[in-house]
Amino acid sequence: MTATKLPQHISHQFDNELEDIRARVLEMGGMVEEHLNKAIEALVQGNPGLAEIAASNDFKVNAMEVAIDRACAEILARRQPAASDLRLVLAITRIITDLERVGDESKKIARVVIRLTETEGPKAYYVGVVNIGRHVQTNLHDALNALARMDASAALGIARKDHSVDLEYDAIMRQLITYMMEDPRSITRVLDAAWAVKSLERIGDHASNICESIIYLVEGKDIRHKSYEVTDPSEEELGVENSS
Amino acid sequence: MTATKLPQHISHQFDNELEDIRARVLEMGGMVEEHLNKAIEALVQGNPGLAEIAASNDFKVNAMEVAIDRACAEILARRQPAASDLRLVLAITRIITDLERVGDESKKIARVVIRLTETEGPKAYYVGVVNIGRHVQTNLHDALNALARMDASAALGIARKDHSVDLEYDAIMRQLITYMMEDPRSITRVLDAAWAVKSLERIGDHASNICESIIYLVEGKDIRHKSYEVTDPSEEELGVENSS
Numbered sequence: 365m366t367a368t369k370l371p372q373h374i375s376h377q378f379d380n381e382l383e384d385i386r387a388r389v390l391e392m393g394g395m396v397e398e399h400l401n402k403a404i405e406a407l408v409q410g411n412p413g414l415a416e417i418a419a420s421n422d423f424k425v426n427a428m429e430v431a432i433d434r435a436c437a438e439i440l441a442r443r444q445p446a447a448s449d450l451r452l453v454l455a456i457t458r459i460i461t462d463l464e465r466v467g468d469e470s471k472k473i474a475r476v477v478i479r480l481t482e483t484e485g486p487k488a489y490y491v492g493v494v495n496i497g498r499h500v501q502t503n504l505h506d507a508l509n510a511l512a513r514m515d516a517s518a519a520l521g522i523a524r525k526d527h528s529v530d531l532e533y534d535a536i537m538r539q540l541i542t543y544m545m546e547d548p549r550s551i552t553r554v555l556d557a558a559w560a561v562k563s564l565e566r567i568g569d570h571a572s573n574i575c576e577s578i579i580y581l582v583e584g585k586d587i588r589h590k591s592y593e594v595t596d597p598s599e600e601e602l603g604v605e606n607s608s
Numbered sequence: 609m610t611a612t613k614l615p616q617h618i619s620h621q622f623d624n625e626l627e628d629i630r631a632r633v634l635e636m637g638g639m640v641e642e643h644l645n646k647a648i649e650a651l652v653q654g655n656p657g658l659a660e661i662a663a664s665n666d667f668k669v670n671a672m673e674v675a676i677d678r679a680c681a682e683i684l685a686r687r688q689p690a691a692s693d694l695r696l697v698l699a700i701t702r703i704i705t706d707l708e709r710v711g712d713e714s715k716k717i718a719r720v721v722i723r724l725t726e727t728e729g730p731k732a733y734y735v736g737v738v739n740i741g742r743h744v745q746t747n748l749h750d751a752l753n754a755l756a757r758m759d760a761s762a763a764l765g766i767a768r769k770d771h772s773v774d775l776e777y778d779a780i781m782r783q784l785i786t787y788m789m790e791d792p793r794s795i796t797r798v799l800d801a802a803w804a805v806k807s808l809e810r811i812g813d814h815a816s817n818i819c820e821s822i823i824y825l826v827e828g829k830d831i832r833h834k835s836y837e838v839t840d841p842s843e844e845e846l847g848v849e850n851s852s
Contacts, residue, residue, distance in 0.1 A: 426833040434830065437698060444688035454681060454701070461705065541796055548792045552785055558799075562806070586678065589670040 378443055382452060385435050389456050389463075392428040393508040396467045399425070400504065400567065403474040404497040407490060407560075410481045419474035425467035429460045448584075455581035459511070462570040462577070466504065469563040469570075473497075476560040480553065489543050489557050492536040493564070499529055500564045503571040510575065516582035523575035524592060529568035536561055622687055626696060629679050633700050633707075636672040637752040640711045643669070644748065644811065647718040648741040651734055651804075654725045663718035669711035673704045692828075699825035703755070706814040706821070710748065713807040713814075717741075720804040724797065733787050733801050736780040737808070743773055744808045747815040754819065760826035763819035768836060773812035780805055 373379050399418040406415035436453050439445060445453055480490075503522055510518040540558050544551045576588050617623050643662040650659035680697050683689060689697055724734075747766055754762040784802050788795045820832050 423833070430830055430832060437694065440684060440698075441690050441694055446685050450681065450685055454684070457698070457701065458705070461702070541799065544788065544795050545792045548789045551788050551795070555785065555802075586674055588674060589667070 373449075378449075381435075381439055381443070382449060385432060385439070385456055386452070388428065388432050388435070389459055390508065390512055392425065392432065392460060392463050393511065395421075395428070396425055396463050396470065397501075397504055397508060399467060399474070400470040400501060403470050403477055404494065404501060406474065406477045406481065407497070408494055412478045412481045415474040415477040415481070419471045419478070422467050422471040425464060429464040432460050433457060448581075451581050451584060455577040458577045458580075459574050462573045466567050466570045469567050472563045473560045476556045476563075479556055484553075487553075489540055489554060492539055493557050493560055496529065496532045496536055496561060496564050499532060500568045500571065503529065503568055504574075507571045507574045507578070510578050514578065514582050516579045519575035519578035519582075520587075520592060523572045523579075526568050526572040529565060533561060533565040617693075625679075625683055625687070626693065629676060629683070629700055630696070632672065632676050632679070633703055634752065634756055636669060636676065636704060636707050637755065639665075639672070640669055640707050640714065641745075641748055641752060643711060643718070644714040644745060647714050647721055648738065648745060650718065650721045650725065651741070652738055656722045656725045659718040659721040659725070663715050663722070666711050666715040669708060673708040676704050677701060692825075695825050695828060699821040702821045702824075703818050706817045710811050710814045713811050716807045717804045720800045720807075723800055728797075731797075733784060733798060736783055737801050737804055740773065740776045740780055740805060740808050743776060744812045744815065747773065747812055748818075751815045751818045751822070754822050758822065758826050760823045763822035763826075764831075764836060767816045767819035767823075767831075770812050770816040773809060777805060777809040777812075 399421060402414050402418035406412065406418065436457050439453055440450075443449075503525060506522045507519065510516075510522060537558065540554050540561070543554045573588075576586075579585060579587055643665060646658050646662035650656065650662065680701050683697055684694075687693070747769060750766045751763065754760075754766060781802065784798050784805070787798045817832075820830075823829060823831055
């Protein structure tokens, strides 16, 4: 495993500051993950109250984003970090943007769940939504673990898995269209489910973005917009070391 | 008008570097705007070839994002900017993320237009899509102008207008649902139009985000997640000076 440690500085205060923002990002990640989990559980259980908790707490995620962003700007201004410290700060400013958007999408999902579950019991099309939801939950969880361990190799593996979320997205969308065609009265409700699926697909994208930021942080390589789904020869080119 | 100039430095080289990244962001903005315009024109004219041009050039936008981001990281490492210079660099790293996503959404719209126009002539529901498209085009254009002039007051005005895009979005979605209900065979195609509308709504959000970054850049205030749609008392609180 290529878990990496933060480098040590002569100024312990600076070490503490970097460790502090890293801890806060992980805390923010944990909160975002919890909201997503609540929204999905609410759909599984048909529990609008649980979805309400997820939707109503998104403001805390937003506040964390603003606070961490400010802390990053302060570190840049006062400490003028270089090399890997600079990359850490820059990666964190990107990661919190992605986390904030995961929070937004989770809130949207929670609102859909409130609309869907307040008036009816679970429907067949919920199953597909929950399946892609579980998939995305896992990717987000693993991305946050890779961040905690600063593991670029794991991050690359998770980013590659986003492709299968996209395939699942296409399949469930086709299925939802057949439900709408069979019963046009259900269109509004099935469309709500489709929005939730769309949000989940986006959360998958954000989890991927977070992985790209981890790779940038650890390896100093910008792999955005490169097709890293392909399985082998590019790996070396991307500069990501194999884990062992 | 509160058009602001970049501060001058003792190092002319540093001035040039800052001016250079600013110019490149504006160039990237112009390219993104052009792709959006082409995608919308393609829908108006029923011209899939035009949409193809927009879709196939998105890779240039992605390359610009990566290059500008690298230039920003280099400036942070070598120049250790403070105060307004630091805000400029940080704002630019945010703005290019939003621009890149506008590029992605424009590409998605272009692909929908290709699917819609290759097989049929203009339909009634295109009108609604084009209307919200024009609205969003204007907001993006105005946001980029505010960026060119570093005009925080104009930026706040544009950000506030995003609310009306959201209202328009709700109205057209309702309308699209009625089309689907009337003719279930049209569901797949109308749903395609709905995805395009969703992308346009997101582009409106990104234009708003860019405006927030302009305000941060010029005034040093982070107004994200604040409800600045309300018309007056908050204005002073947001620290945005009135234009005159």
